[in-house]
Amino acid sequence: MTRSHLLLEDMKMAMETIRSHKVRSFLTVLGVVVGTAVAIIAASMVLGVQKNIEDSLNQWGVDNLFVFKFDPGLHFGRLSPEERMRKPLTYEDGMALKELPAVKNVVVEALFHVGDGPQPVRTARNKSHELTTIVFRGVTAAYPDVVNGNMKEGRVFTELEDLHREDVVVLGFDSEKALFPDEQAVGQQLLVDGNLYRVIGVFAKKKNSFSAAGDVEVLIPYRTYKKHYPQDDENIIIAQAQHGMKDIAEDEVRGMLRMRRRVPADKPDNFGISSAEELGNQFADILGKILQYVIGVVSVGLLVGGVGVMNIMLMSVTERTREIGVRKAIGARSRDISFQFITEAMTLTGIGGLAGVLFSLVTSFIMQLVHFPSSIPWWAVILAVSVSCGIGLFFGIYPAMKAARLDPVIALRYE
Numbered sequence: 001m002t003r004s005h006l007l008l009e010d011m012k013m014a015m016e017t018i019r020s021h022k023v024r025s026f027l028t029v030l031g032v033v034v035g036t037a038v039a040i041i042a043a044s045m046v047l048g049v050q051k052n053i054e055d056s057l058n059q060w061g062v063d064n065l066f067v068f069k070f071d072p073g074l075h076f077g078r079l080s081p082e083e084r085m086r087k088p089l090t091y092e093d094g095m096a097l098k099e100l101p102a103v104k105n106v107v108v109e110a111l112f113h114v115g116d117g118p119q120p121v122r123t124a125r126n127k128s129h130e131l132t133t134i135v136f137r138g139v140t141a142a143y144p145d146v147v148n149g150n151m152k153e154g155r156v157f158t159e160l161e162d163l164h165r166e167d168v169v170v171l172g173f174d175s176e177k178a179l180f181p182d183e184q185a186v187g188q189q190l191l192v193d194g195n196l197y198r199v200i201g202v203f204a205k206k207k208n209s210f211s212a213a214g215d216v217e218v219l220i221p222y223r224t225y226k227k228h229y230p231q232d233d234e235n236i237i238i239a240q241a242q243h244g245m246k247d248i249a250e251d252e253v254r255g256m257l258r259m260r261r262r263v264p265a266d267k268p269d270n271f272g273i274s275s276a277e278e279l280g281n282q283f284a285d286i287l288g289k290i291l292q293y294v295i296g297v298v299s300v301g302l303l304v305g306g307v308g309v310m311n312i313m314l315m316s317v318t319e320r321t322r323e324i325g326v327r328k329a330i331g332a333r334s335r336d337i338s339f340q341f342i343t344e345a346m347t348l349t350g351i352g353g354l355a356g357v358l359f360s361l362v363t364s365f366i367m368q369l370v371h372f373p374s375s376i377p378w379w380a381v382i383l384a385v386s387v388s389c390g391i392g393l394f395f396g397i398y399p400a401m402k403a404a405r406l407d408p409v410i411a412l413r414y415e
Helices: 003-020 022-059 091-097 159-163 173-179 210-215 222-228 246-260 276-319 321-329 334-369 378-404 408-413
Strands: 064-068 103-111 124-126 129-131 135-139 151-154 168-171 189-192 195-203 217-221 234-241 272-275
Touching: 022 276, 022 334, 022 378, 064 246, 091 103, 091 234, 091 246, 103 222, 103 246, 124 173, 129 173, 135 222, 159 222, 168 173, 168 189, 173 195, 173 210, 189 217, 217 222, 234 246, 246 272, 272 276, 276 321, 276 334, 276 378, 321 334, 334 378
Parallel strands: 135 217, 168 195
Antiparallel strands: 064 234, 064 272, 103 135, 103 234, 124 129, 124 189, 151 195, 168 217, 189 195
16 A cells, blocks of 8 residues: 555544544644634734735825924824923924925924824814814825825815915815715815814825824815914924935935034934834834734644644544554554554644634635725745644654554553
8 A cells, every 4th residue: 555545544544533523623623723713813914904004104105204303103192201392393394395405395284282192182063964083284285296195076275275374174085974974075164173164175085094094184274274273383294205315315304404403413313204114114013023922822822732632642542552453463563553643633733724724714804894904825824734734743743652652462452
């Protein structure tokens, strides 16, 4: 009998053992099923969220530099006392950056003072429809050109309307749907925080908007914002670099701001510069650490599952002692016996791995139906099945060796 026929025969015997002890087999591989499923689901969530974040950030422009008065690392809301006390960036800073050779365009955004606690709640209201989750900003007229803001209908305010402090507003896609569900928004009046504005445009829905923040925008002209909120002195600057000159533009921006903010040569920047790529890398690092932690926890579960497999195989060796004796008496070699038990262990854990993969695929499909980012790569499926089979191989070695070392005479006498 060839090795392939022996392998098939051993697998059939393994399946017969699983069928004859269904509950025991299920409990044995439960740890493998859960561990495999959790590992794949965690990887799919991390990869899905990471891709969603990268696509969202890239929509803001791969050549854009984001300038804040603080380090734009992922610590919003946890600024140091020194960062909170820093002088805000100004509109004039943004206009100065616009004159740099490597800078193509600049947007200045006005918002509440950073460091004074949580963001004030700005409420947008149209008749009986109200929205409190808006992203309310005052921006300069170049905003849609710099951040790839395509229009669904209407237009963005002009520099002249900004200069004259006109009470006009542009809505994000979801903002319009919530506030004007049964009518066209353009041309209608909208009340925001007690001030009345005329809607002149609606942005198209963004393909990948992290946290959906980009689709609940309510944007008014920069100077209009200053007219209604003179106490809000905070500014964020978005500098669009000439194509292929982002690194040069970053050096120029840093030099200009250090000069304008009178930073001594031996002192660090009292502002922060970032880009979509850098923010994406920071998110990737955080998600990678989360995935490592999850894999560590899952490994413990797989270890427990592997110990369970070893226990069930040792029990199987005891139950089948006479069978092993008979096989040896009719010519089976020790390696044939060990190969049989290792194959059974690998078949058991392999089925557990496939069950975990199937469960994770169904879970991922459900998450996509509810619009939660989830992406299962094929390498994760292959790796999961390989690891589950590897667990059977590793934890099946000792029971297989024990079975192979049984004396056939003693085994035949076993009751």
